[in-house]
Amino acid sequence: MRGVPAAIRRWxxxxxxxxxxxxxxxxxxxxxxxxxxxxxxxxxxxxxxxxVMASGISYILLRRAMLQRAQDTVLNEVRQTLxxxxxxxxxxxSAGTLSAExxxxxxxxxxxxxxxxxxFDGRGALPAPGTLDVRVSRAFAMQARRQMVFQRITRGxxxxxxxxxxxxxxxxxxxxxxxxxxxxxxxxxxxxxEAADLxxxxxxxxxxxxxxxxxALALALLATRGVLRPVRRLGAAARALGDxxxxxxxxxxxxxxxxxxxxxxxxxxxALERTVNELRAMEAAxxxxxxxxxxxxxxxxxxxxAVTDVLAEEAAASEAGGTAAxxxxxxxxxxxxxxxxLIEISRFDAGAAALVLDDVxxxxxxxxxxxxxxxxxxxxxxxxxxxxxxxxxxxxxxxxANLVGNALKHGRPPVRAVFAPTxxxxxxxxxxxxxxxxxxxxxxxxxxxxxxxxKAEAARTRSEGSGLGLSIAKENAVLHGGAxxxxxxxxxxxxxxxxxPIEQEESG
Amino acid sequence: MRGRGRVxxxxxxxxxxxxxxxxxxxxxxxxxxxxxGPQAAGAAVSITVYLVQGDRAxxxxxxxxxxxxxxxxxxxxxxxxxxxRRDGFRTLIGRQLSTSVTGDVxxxxxxxxAGPGRRTRWTRLAMAQVVCTAxxxxxxxxxxxxxPEWGGPFRLNCADFTDLTS
Numbered sequence: 001m002r003g004v005p006a007a008i009r010r011w012x013x014x015x016x017x018x019x020x021x022x023x024x025x026x027x028x029x030x031x032x033x034x035x036x037x038x039x040x041x042x043x044x045x046x047x048x049x050x051x052v053m054a055s056g057i058s059y060i061l062l063r064r065a066m067l068q069r070a071q072d073t074v075l076n077e078v079r080q081t082l083x084x085x086x087x088x089x090x091x092x093x094s095a096g097t098l099s100a101e102x103x104x105x106x107x108x109x110x111x112x113x114x115x116x117x118x119x120f121d122g123r124g125a126l127p128a129p130g131t132l133d134v135r136v137s138r139a140f141a142m143q144a145r146r147q148m149v150f151q152r153i154t155r156g157x158x159x160x161x162x163x164x165x166x167x168x169x170x171x172x173x174x175x176x177x178x179x180x181x182x183x184x185x186x187x188x189x190x191x192x193x194e195a196a197d198l199x200x201x202x203x204x205x206x207x208x209x210x211x212x213x214x215x216a217l218a219l220a221l222l223a224t225r226g227v228l229r230p231v232r233r234l235g236a237a238a239r240a241l242g243d244x245x246x247x248x249x250x251x252x253x254x255x256x257x258x259x260x261x262x263x264x265x266x267x268x269x270x271a272l273e274r275t276v277n278e279l280r281a282m283e284a285a286x287x288x289x290x291x292x293x294x295x296x297x298x299x300x301x302x303x304x305x306a307v308t309d310v311l312a313e314e315a316a317a318s319e320a321g322g323t324a325a326x327x328x329x330x331x332x333x334x335x336x337x338x339x340x341x342l343i344e345i346s347r348f349d350a351g352a353a354a355l356v357l358d359d360v361x362x363x364x365x366x367x368x369x370x371x372x373x374x375x376x377x378x379x380x381x382x383x384x385x386x387x388x389x390x391x392x393x394x395x396x397x398x399x400x401a402n403l404v405g406n407a408l409k410h411g412r413p414p415v416r417a418v419f420a421p422t423x424x425x426x427x428x429x430x431x432x433x434x435x436x437x438x439x440x441x442x443x444x445x446x447x448x449x450x451x452x453x454x455k456a457e458a459a460r461t462r463s464e465g466s467g468l469g470l471s472i473a474k475e476n477a478v479l480h481g482g483a484x485x486x487x488x489x490x491x492x493x494x495x496x497x498x499x500x501p502i503e504q505e506e507s508g
Numbered sequence: 509m510r511g512r513g514r515v516x517x518x519x520x521x522x523x524x525x526x527x528x529x530x531x532x533x534x535x536x537x538x539x540x541x542x543x544x545g546p547q548a549a550g551a552a553v554s555i556t557v558y559l560v561q562g563d564r565a566x567x568x569x570x571x572x573x574x575x576x577x578x579x580x581x582x583x584x585x586x587x588x589x590x591x592x593r594r595d596g597f598r599t600l601i602g603r604q605l606s607t608s609v610t611g612d613v614x615x616x617x618x619x620x621x622a623g624p625g626r627r628t629r630w631t632r633l634a635m636a637q638v639v640c641t642a643x644x645x646x647x648x649x650x651x652x653x654x655x656p657e658w659g660g661p662f663r664l665n666c667a668d669f670t671d672l673t674s
Binding site: 059063067071075078079080082083084085086087088089090091092093094097098101137139140143146147148149150151152153154159163165166167168169170171173175176179182191194195198199202 | 532533534535536537538539540541542543544545546547548549550551552553555570571572573574575576579582583586587589590591
């Protein structure tokens with residue numbers, strides 16, 4: 001019996017599990033900090049990143065194409081107009097006439113044109129301030145002398161395209177080049193329409209990305225729900241298994257890793273159930289064996305006690321004094337006590353122990369226990385005389401006798417038995433504390449003091465007790481719905497505290 | 509929490525970097541080359557201008573501008589180019605002239621407020637310069653100079669000055 005873990009002994013039988021376990025708070029906590037949030041966040045983040053990247057790339061490509069088209073339009077128009085209207089050779093001093101014609105030809109809404117005479121002093125010709133929408137820098141003008149150039153410039157928050165160029169392949173003279181050289185042409189074109197189109201596109205992207213984000217979030221929630229449902233089932237099943245529902249199994253769906261995990265879980269649960277059942281069977285057989293042996297021993301032991309009593313009386317009259325006979329009597333009585341205890345503990349193990357309740361005056365019951373065992377003078381009792389509780393007087397007697405007897409045997413006087421009404425977890429009850437002034441309880445003994453066959457002096461295999469007294473006392477306390485605890489008294493010595501509820505449910 | 513914080517920060521940095529790289533709106537640029545300038549490939553037209561060499565007016569062909577057949581009248585009042593000057597040509601017209609061509613008739617007059625140019629001495633040779641140059645405009649058969657110093661009105665053409673032209 002002692003080889004079977006208590007948790008296994010307590011495990012109840014069959015209940016098909018798999019539903020959501022209790023504890024809504026735990027679930028809510030897990031939602032905000034668990035795998036679902038992380039998976040959803042990761043899924044949404046990836047979708048958002050992809051959406052933003054796609055939008056960004058689309059934006060860049062569209063902007064590039066839009067600006068390229070706008071630039072090409074202006075550049076081509078300037079190039080073609082200049083080429084078409086500029087003759088290979090100009091009459092002297094006619095650049096002004098050509099300039100005026102070029103300005104008229106190139107001028108459009110949102111576009112300004114300045115045709116200025118070419119300078120031959122090493123400086124670039126610049127249009128008069130205010131002629132164009134943007135200022136033309138000297139560097140721009142210098143580069144425009146050699147080739148066609150353009151520049152995007154923002155002025156007053158508005159974007160403009162500035163184009164500058166000068167025709168090539170014309171004939172002039174070396175003596176008076178300034179009189180027959182075509183003019184420099186500068187064009188400023190507004191890009192406000194393109195900027196407005198880009199703003200509209202940006203707005204559309206933001207809306208599209210928001211919708212994509214919302215859709216990604218919804219899909220993430222659905223996906224994580226689908227992924228985590230088997231995980232939750234497995235968790236619930238594992239908890240049920242831990243609670244003793246050994247027949248818990250999960251449904252295996254699909255062929256993925258989670259299905260493999262579910263199969264593994266089912267296999268493990270099956271093996272565990274088989275093992276525990278075997279242990280239970282062994283435990284039951286062991287209990288039956290002990291109970292049977294105890295019962296079988298009790299009858300011959302009763303006869304032996306009667307016979308040994310007679311032998312002891314006869315031997316006492318002899319000259320030897322009957323020492324051997326008294327020893328046989330004592331050991332037979334001890335064996336009888338052990339058998340009685342084994343039978344008692346077997347009843348607890350078999351669940352056959354039942355309370356026979358009665359209204360009991362605690363003070364009277366304690367004093368009666370002490371009086372019956374001749375301990376009245378050795379123990380100080382303190383507590384309200386009128387405390388009446390409903391309990392099984394025989395089992396209460398067993399508990400008190402065990403606790404007081406233990407204190408008298410292993411502790412030192414004074415031994416005190418103090419009781420008082422005490423509520424635990426809002427349940428009304430009373431506590432009976434038995435203390436002594438002995439050496440106290442060894443630390444290594446405290447955790448196992450209520451286990452069976454545990455004795456204070458482990459090396460002493462032969463002792464007066466059966467090693468089952470405190471176990472039986474604890475089982476009786478538990479049977480009442482109470483508790484029995486062991487510890488050290490504040491002033492030294494051991495202290496055992498029995499707590500029992502005042503009211504008992506009638507178990508029949 | 510710390511791990512999630514790191515992931516969140518990395519994500520934010522990535523998005524911010526992307527946004528910065530994208531750069532909303534139209535961004536300014538430097539000066540960008542767009543190839544060589546356009547070739548002067550307009551229609552090559554010519555005009556005839558009568559310049560004085562010695563005591564006669566001589567026709568000189570100069571490049572013109574498309575759409576400006578009467579450009580020669582304006583050319584009369586500008587400085588003669590070095591090359592022609594070197595050849596002995598000069599002009600007697602000091603101030604800019606205005607021309608109006610209607611049908612085959614060209615009217616010529618001195619432009620009001622024509623600037624600081626020297627005042628024209630309206631000799632017969634100067635008038636030959638004007639009438640022959642106007643008569644050289646395609647389609648013009650009659651020239652009506654409105655020069656107060658001359659009186660008039662006159663209806664002339666270059667044939668009226670054959671004694672002064674070559």
